[in-house]
Amino acid sequence: DAKTTQPTSMDCAEGRAANLPCNHSTISGNEYVYWYRQIHSQGPQYIIHGLKNNETNEMASLIITEDRKSSTLILPHATLRDTAVYYCIVRSTDSWGKFQFGAGTQVVVTP
Amino acid sequence: GAGVSQSPSNKVTEKGKDVELRCDPISGHTALYWYRQSLGQGLEFLIYFQGNSAPDKSGLPSDRFSAERTGGSVSTLTIQRTQQEDSAVYLCASTQTALFRSEQYFGPGTRLTVT
Numbered sequence: 472d473a474k475t476t477q478p479t480s481m482d483c484a485e486g487r488a489a490n491l492p493c494n495h496s497t498i499s500g501n502e503y504v505y506w507y508r509q510i511h512s513q514g515p516q517y518i519i520h521g522l523k524n525n526e527t528n529e530m531a532s533l534i535i536t537e538d539r540k541s542s543t544l545i546l547p548h549a550t551l552r553d554t555a556v557y558y559c560i561v562r563s564t565d566s567w568g569k570f571q572f573g574a575g576t577q578v579v580v581t582p
Numbered sequence: 583g584a585g586v587s588q589s590p591s592n593k594v595t596e597k598g599k600d601v602e603l604r605c606d607p608i609s610g611h612t613a614l615y616w617y618r619q620s621l622g623q624g625l626e627f628l629i630y631f632q633g634n635s636a637p638d639k640s641g642l643p644s645d646r647f648s649a650e651r652t653g654g655s656v657s658t659l660t661i662q663r664t665q666q667e668d669s670a671v672y673l674c675a676s677t678q679t680a681l682f683r684s685e686q687y688f689g690p691g692t693r694l695t696v697t
Contacts, residue, residue, distance in 0.1 A: 505685070514586070514673050514688030515625070558624070569615065569638070570686060572625035 475559045480577040483553075489546040491576055493559030496540045502563050504535060505570070506544045508555040515558065515572075518544065549580045584608075586689035588674050594695045595664055603659040603692045607676030614657050615677075615686060616649060618670040625673065631657060664696045 476494040483489040495504065505520040519526055519533045521542075526533045532545040546553055558575040587606045595601050607614050616628040627641040631651045642648070646664075651657040661668055671693050675686040 514675070514690050515686075517685040517687070520685065569627050569630060570625070571627070572617075574624050 475561060475573055477557075477559050477573065477576045479574070480579070483546075483549045483578060483580050485551060485580050485582050486548055489549040489553065489578060489580070491544040491546075491557050491559075491578065492541065493544070494541045495559070495561050498539050498561050499563070502561045504533065504539075504542050505560045505562055506531070506533065507558045507560065507570075507572075508553075509558070509575070510552075510555040518557075549578075551580050551582065554578060554580045586674055586676055586687055588672075588689040588692050590692060591690065592693045592695075594697060597666060597696055598663055600660065600662045601664055601694065603661075603672050603694070605657045605659070605674030605676075605689060607655060607657070607674070608678075608687055609655075611676035611678050611687075612654065613677045614651060615675045616657070616659050617673045617675065619673060619691070620670045628659070628672075661694075664694075666696045669694055669696045 503520050503522050506518040507515040508518055509515045519528055519531050521533045521535055523535055523539055533542060535542045556575040556577050558572050560570050586608055589604045593601055612633055614631040617625040618628055619625050629636055629639050629642055629649050633654050634651050646662045649657060649659045671691040673688055673691045675688045677686050
């Protein structure tokens, strides 16, 4: 599975949109982009995933560039409860399901 | 239950003792995964079950680690002769199938401390 690169940390003001970037320049055509987050002392939580089209759900939006080499997770109105480590993962359609978690981005939402 | 549950939530054990960690996946989920997370680190894959069989055990760090799953449901991760480097949070996840489309639902984890 392709590797991903994310910033180590970022701050966001409460109520503002949080835009979390992820680079996956070696992604191949059969690999999906997944986002998970992990709030302190909890198990990871699924957020969203996509292949090449932009996706939106009740938690977030996922914007994938046309060349699929990078993506952005958007939390439209960050709250203090969104403070967490956010993981961007790419996973092959050939994979039986194992996720390769990197270090992620520590997002801190401040009042 | 509504989600993946794990027990115990915390376990403190002495070096050299054996421990068993339990995972109850979401009902009907056929695939089950074990990960561990050391302090300040990302998740490290350990083993995956499809039904009661484990197609890939390559993530188990040593032969002191073993896991089984019975009845296609509950799984137990056993660590024999624990070492201090085994201290970590052990996370279990389940999915409806092992297909790539299925997102994994994680349990709260078991925090293991080896003294």
